[in-house]
Structure formats: structure tokens, C-alpha cells
Amino acid sequence: MSGRRIYFNIRNKLNQILNPGLCLTCGISITSSEFICSHCVDSLELVSAPCSLCGLPNKAEGPVCPACLQHPPRWQKMIAPLVYTGSTRHIIQDLKFNEQLHHANAMLTHIQHYFKNHHVDALIPVPLHQSRLLERGYNQAEEIASNLSRLLNIPVNRSSLKRIKATEAQSGLSLNKRQKNILKAFEFTLQQPYNSVAIIDDIITTGSTMTEICKVMNKAGIKHIQVWSLARALKHD
Numbered sequence: 001m002s003g004r005r006i007y008f009n010i011r012n013k014l015n016q017i018l019n020p021g022l023c024l025t026c027g028i029s030i031t032s033s034e035f036i037c038s039h040c041v042d043s044l045e046l047v048s049a050p051c052s053l054c055g056l057p058n059k060a061e062g063p064v065c066p067a068c069l070q071h072p073p074r075w076q077k078m079i080a081p082l083v084y085t086g087s088t089r090h091i092i093q094d095l096k097f098n099e100q101l102h103h104a105n106a107m108l109t110h111i112q113h114y115f116k117n118h119h120v121d122a123l124i125p126v127p128l129h130q131s132r133l134l135e136r137g138y139n140q141a142e143e144i145a146s147n148l149s150r151l152l153n154i155p156v157n158r159s160s161l162k163r164i165k166a167t168e169a170q171s172g173l174s175l176n177k178r179q180k181n182i183l184k185a186f187e188f189t190l191q192q193p194y195n196s197v198a199i200i201d202d203i204i205t206t207g208s209t210m211t212e213i214c215k216v217m218n219k220a221g222i223k224h225i226q227v228w229s230l231a232r233a234l235k236h237d
């Protein structure tokens, strides 16, 4: 754990002690330790009838949408319960850019049931490049993976997957540019055999990052890959 990450965690814990029981979205007093009040939880938009492969709303019958039936992705399941909009977007942006590490736990407290009963051997957070990790001090995907690990009792593997290319931020890029930007950005070395893993990230936008990670995991012999994140963007930013 880096020094800055320890500092952020202590500061966040102190904040919670000094400001107990305040909803982190609307700020009203709440008596429970649920972080977000029931009104705000109800207002978090869920993806309606998500396709089990791309996580987007599926108007067709069955678990897989027509687009995925025609061109299946490299992974076997996606779980990304919330729509990346409104309060979900604010909470995730604070987690990612404003050092609010406890937001990962707060979100998962309310959506952890979506990830239960989907057993995998390990949780693998999408890594940041070393240069970005030094700049930010923490990796939000790792915060999500650590909390999921505690809630679901599945180990986190932080060492097998590495980002070997310092890429431009994906947001703001077209699908084509995202694919080029992320090409050959990852390296995967397996220290132990896994039958199945879940790759963990904060949001899924086009899936380009996940596709690139699946390529290196498939090469290492992992056949069953799930993609888990807090939220699904319904359109590109």
C-alpha cells in the first residue's frame, strides 16, 4: 500500500468519524451505516434487462442481445448493474479523481448482491500504468476489487496483469481511437492456474480495454472470463 493511499484511507475514515451518518449523495442525516440514504439509493438508475454479455439494455428475448449473438465478445459474462449517469456518475468520479476511496465500499454495500453466486477463482483489477498510479496515488479498480474480495470472499490478484503502455485517457476518444490507444497495453503472467477470473473496473464504456485484457488472458490459457464493474455507460463520453 502506497503512503498516499494510506493517507487517503485515514483521511476518509476520519471524515466518516467526524461526519457520521451523512448520505454521501444528498448530505441528509442517516441513522444506518449504509452511506447512501434510501431515497438516493432508489434514484440510482439500474440497467434495465441487461444483455449478459455487453451489459446494455436488451429488448430481445433471452439473456443475450442480437448484436452479441452475432459478434460475441471475448468474455463470457458482464455484470455492470448501474447506469453511468446522475448520482452514480458523481460518486464514481469522486472515487476516481477526488480521492474518495470509501465510495467504492459505499456503492458495493448497495449492489453487492448482483455479484454473488457468480463464482470465479480470482478478481483482477484493471491496472493503471505506473506513471498514472504515481500521479493519482491509488487505483480505483483496486479499491473496488478489495471491497468485493472482502464481501464475496474471493482473492484479488494484483500482480499478474500489468499495464505496460502509458496510454492516453480513453474518455473523449471514439471507439476506433480507443481500440488503437489501448492496443498491446497489457501483459499477463500467470503464477497460478485459474479456470475463471473476473476483471474489475469502475465503469465499462466501449469494452475496448476489456477486449485487450481478454486477449492476453486467453493467451495465458484462461478460458472463462467475466467482466465486473459498478456501472455501464450507455453511450460514449
Ligand SMILES: [Zn+2]
Binding pocket: 023, 024, 025, 026, 027, 028, 036, 037, 038, 039, 040, 041
Ligand atoms: Zn441521500
Ligand SMILES: [Zn+2]
Binding pocket: 051, 052, 053, 054, 055, 056, 064, 065, 066, 067, 068, 069
Ligand atoms: Zn449484448
